[in-house]
Amino acid sequence: MDSPVRQHSLREHNLALVLRRVATNPRPLSRADVAAATGLTRATVSTLVDDLVAGGLLAELEPVPRAGVGRPATGLALSPHGPCGLGLEINVDYLAACVTDLSGTVRHQIVRHVDQRDRPAGDALAAVAELAAEAADVAAAEGLPVAGAALAVPGLVRQNPHGGGHVHVAPNLGWRDVPVPAALGALTLRVENEANLAALGELQAGEQDPDVSPSFIYVSGEVGIGAGIVLDGQLYRGAHGWSGEFGHLTIDANGPRCHCGARGCLEQYAGQDAILRAAGVAGEDAVPAGLERIQRLAQAADPAMLAALGAAGAALGIALAGAVNLLDVDAVVLGGSYAPLAPWLRAAVEEELTTRVITAGWSPAEVRASALGPEATVVGAAGSVVRDVLAHPAAWLATLS
Amino acid sequence: MDSPVRQHSLREHNLALVLRRVATNPRPLSRADVAAATGLTRATVSTLVDDLVAGGLLAELEPVPRAGVGRPATGLALSPHGPCGLGLEINVDYLAACVTDLSGTVRHQIVRHVDQRDRPAGDALAAVAELAAEAADVAAAEGLPVAGAALAVPGLVRQNPHGGGHVHVAPNLGWRDVPVPAALGALTLRVENEANLAALGELQAGEQDPDVSPSFIYVSGEVGIGAGIVLDGQLYRGAHGWSGEFGHLTIDANGPRCHCGARGCLEQYAGQDAILRAAGVAGEDAVPAGLERIQRLAQAADPAMLAALGAAGAALGIALAGAVNLLDVDAVVLGGSYAPLAPWLRAAVEEELTTRVITAGWSPAEVRASALGPEATVVGAAGSVVRDVLAHPAAWLATLS
Numbered sequence: 132m133d134s135p136v137r138q139h140s141l142r143e144h145n146l147a148l149v150l151r152r153v154a155t156n157p158r159p160l161s162r163a164d165v166a167a168a169t170g171l172t173r174a175t176v177s178t179l180v181d182d183l184v185a186g187g188l189l190a191e192l193e194p195v196p197r198a199g200v201g202r203p204a205t206g207l208a209l210s211p212h213g214p215c216g217l218g219l220e221i222n223v224d225y226l227a228a229c230v231t232d233l234s235g236t237v238r239h240q241i242v243r244h245v246d247q248r249d250r251p252a253g254d255a256l257a258a259v260a261e262l263a264a265e266a267a268d269v270a271a272a273e274g275l276p277v278a279g280a281a282l283a284v285p286g287l288v289r290q291n292p293h294g295g296g297h298v299h300v301a302p303n304l305g306w307r308d309v310p311v312p313a314a315l316g317a318l319t320l321r322v323e324n325e326a327n328l329a330a331l332g333e334l335q336a337g338e339q340d341p342d343v344s345p346s347f348i349y350v351s352g353e354v355g356i357g358a359g360i361v362l363d364g365q366l367y368r369g370a371h372g373w374s375g376e377f378g379h380l381t382i383d384a385n386g387p388r389c390h391c392g393a394r395g396c397l398e399q400y401a402g403q404d405a406i407l408r409a410a411g412v413a414g415e416d417a418v419p420a421g422l423e424r425i426q427r428l429a430q431a432a433d434p435a436m437l438a439a440l441g442a443a444g445a446a447l448g449i450a451l452a453g454a455v456n457l458l459d460v461d462a463v464v465l466g467g468s469y470a471p472l473a474p475w476l477r478a479a480v481e482e483e484l485t486t487r488v489i490t491a492g493w494s495p496a497e498v499r500a501s502a503l504g505p506e507a508t509v510v511g512a513a514g515s516v517v518r519d520v521l522a523h524p525a526a527w528l529a530t531l532s
Numbered sequence: 533m534d535s536p537v538r539q540h541s542l543r544e545h546n547l548a549l550v551l552r553r554v555a556t557n558p559r560p561l562s563r564a565d566v567a568a569a570t571g572l573t574r575a576t577v578s579t580l581v582d583d584l585v586a587g588g589l590l591a592e593l594e595p596v597p598r599a600g601v602g603r604p605a606t607g608l609a610l611s612p613h614g615p616c617g618l619g620l621e622i623n624v625d626y627l628a629a630c631v632t633d634l635s636g637t638v639r640h641q642i643v644r645h646v647d648q649r650d651r652p653a654g655d656a657l658a659a660v661a662e663l664a665a666e667a668a669d670v671a672a673a674e675g676l677p678v679a680g681a682a683l684a685v686p687g688l689v690r691q692n693p694h695g696g697g698h699v700h701v702a703p704n705l706g707w708r709d710v711p712v713p714a715a716l717g718a719l720t721l722r723v724e725n726e727a728n729l730a731a732l733g734e735l736q737a738g739e740q741d742p743d744v745s746p747s748f749i750y751v752s753g754e755v756g757i758g759a760g761i762v763l764d765g766q767l768y769r770g771a772h773g774w775s776g777e778f779g780h781l782t783i784d785a786n787g788p789r790c791h792c793g794a795r796g797c798l799e800q801y802a803g804q805d806a807i808l809r810a811a812g813v814a815g816e817d818a819v820p821a822g823l824e825r826i827q828r829l830a831q832a833a834d835p836a837m838l839a840a841l842g843a844a845g846a847a848l849g850i851a852l853a854g855a856v857n858l859l860d861v862d863a864v865v866l867g868g869s870y871a872p873l874a875p876w877l878r879a880a881v882e883e884e885l886t887t888r889v890i891t892a893g894w895s896p897a898e899v900r901a902s903a904l905g906p907e908a909t910v911v912g913a914a915g916s917v918v919r920d921v922l923a924h925p926a927a928w929l930a931t932l933s
Contacts, residue, residue, distance in 0.1 A: 344771070371894075450854075452782065453854055487780065489780045
């Protein structure tokens with residue numbers, strides 16, 4: 132709104148418009164289809180398409196013979212050899228990397244199980260840079276230029292506008308005041324909270340499906356609990372990028388002390404350690420690790436675990452009801468380790484939403500398990516890079532000239 | 533993003549751009565200033581300005597002699613005779629109307645104290661239509677064309693895109709399933725939740741001040757409690773227009789029963805009736821009415837009332853801390869009857885925010901009393917009409933031809 136639309140930005144806008152029209156259409160489109168759908172002239176569309184093809188963003192498919200007179204039209208689709216995004220993740224017990232192409236298809240994925248808890252932040256960053264280099268090699272071998280990288284961290288992140296940033300605190304990694312470099316080699320590196328990127332992954336996974344709501348809260352439960360908020364198809368990051376600190380919503384003002392200093396935070400009722408504690412199962416050093424132990428006991432219908440999951444679901448439902456009352460979103464998505472636990476959490480969550488959301492009688496919020504599961508974060512990270520290219524193709528084309 | 537930018541919408545965009553540039557500048561601007569600030573050519577700016585002047589949106593002020601050579605430039609400002617907005621409000625014990633001009637200045641305001649509680653909805657709508665006619669007469673007498681009307685209702689509203697809508701429920705008016713007509717005479721009538729419009733009023737009041745954050749939660753406490761959410765300078769209405777049902781955030785899952793059917797809602801701790809009850813003061817039929825009684829006792833330092841306000845502030849602070857953790861807004865605004873009670877609520881609210889907001893150590897949310905007080909709603913309603921004209925001047929110009 133603040134930028135004047137002159138010929139230059141007119142071209143930028145229309146490049147994005149044409150690219151997006153092709154990207155969101157389930158079938159290849161002819162230039163004439165694009166002109167009809169955008170209201171632009173065929174001559175304008177042709178010029179824009181030529182630029183997008185030359186820049187490797189669109190590909191012209193073989194003409195398909197069709198009935199009727201006239202030359203068969205060439206079909207336009209996103210290029211399978213276009214720029215890709217590199218997603219990276221540092222989490223409590225693993226590192227991950229992922230490459231997605233323009234269509235959002237995962238072309239490469241690595242997960243390396245390494246406990247990060249007693250490791251200096253610099254070592255984790257060095258290890259993830261190695262993983263990134265491997266992934267970039269795979270992309271190069273497949274002929275995919277890498278447009279940039281995004282790193283997911285389970286913490287409170289200040290993002291710098293031109294790459295890099297600062298992790299204020301990532302409690303479960305033991306990080307405090309960790310700077311993140313602005314680049315990995317020649318690639319710009321963005322850094323962001325993991326739940327934000329997972330919500331973006333979830334959004335991308337549902338974008339082709341008209342039944343999937345574009346307004347939802349994605350809540351991810353591990354030892355900590357985070358949320359990503361998607362409003363009208365856009366990730367809402369907050370004034371400082373700190374939105375979605377869902378684990379610290381108050382369930383009981385006089386409840387158990389939380390590591391944050393307050394009392395009765397949701398994490399103390401619905402975090403993994405809290406669930407294990409409520410079920411009377413030993414602490415965090417036991418094997419197998421938290422989620423797996425919870426799942427095994429739940430699958431064995433262990434009564435203490437079923438009760439603990441019901442109580443966790445109720446606490447989660449109370450906090451989610453508050454969020455739905457506040458934000459009027461259509462859906463809540465159980466993500467991270469809540470996705471595999473959804474069968475045991477869902478009923479309690481739904482009951483609280485039904486009782487506590489004032490509009491539940493008119494339009495109840497849907498409760499669903501994440502479509503991607505734990506991969507949502509690293510896939511969302513890679514997708515966030517691709518999303519930027521699709522939204523600003525002129526910026527990508529400018530890097531080529 | 534989805535609409536193609538062709539010559540037609542290019543003009544629409546640039547009309548809005550030029551108008552906004554003049555509107556947001558504290559001093560009159562010359563055409564050359566506008567060209568420099570927007571990056572548009574002087575010829576383009578002149579054509580657009582001519583259209584905006586002809587449509588009564590901009591006025592050319594007398595040339596001010598200036599030092600140096602050259603013809604003194606004409607100053608451009610919003611026209612004091614431009615289209616105005618008509619704001620209307622139906623509340624528990626009053627009706628109100630307000631006229632604001634293009635600059636947001638209130639040109640006329642009426643408040644009529646009438647108890648709406650035992651009155652059929654049709655009578656209240658008829659009475660507010662009378663008030664609207666009076667206000668429109670005043671606007672006509674001042675030479676201000678009325679661009680449209682917006683009606684604030686303390687309830688859950690479904691807005692129709694082209695005017696009118698449906699009030700699902702407005703508990704404190706005793707309304708259920710009340711249709712709102714799409715027009716008042718020749719004027720389009722929009723209908724919206726009161727807290728949303730009050731938040732918009734608050735946003736408008738602060739828009740000229742760079743120190744006022746464009747991301748805040750406005751919370752309004754009467755018998756019920758509502759909130760309006762402003763994110764990055766935009767009112768966030770939610771997927772159905774139902775955002776900000778703040779009074780039903782849970783404070784204690786096992787707390788007192790709320791009229792909504794749930795237990796322990798914020799309204800049961802921080803609504804006017806709850807404060808009076810906690811202070812041991814008689815119920816709602818007593819004279820003077822709720823807010824005034826609370827204020828008198830607080831000013832007299834009545835210990836029971838001070839304790840009740842402290843407890844209400846703590847409950848409010850717990851709910852606001854949840855909202856700030858979720859949304860990462862810079863400020864919370866105490867509005868409606870919380871504005872005059874702010875001196876007795878603020879300390880408890882701030883204490884909960886400091887303890888419970890995870891990012892309070894890096895960037896604490898500011899707590900402030902509403903700049904407009906109870907008038908925020910009707911002023912925001914009128915302003916919402918003007919805001920539409922300023923955002924879409926081409927639509928206004930089209931009504932004139």
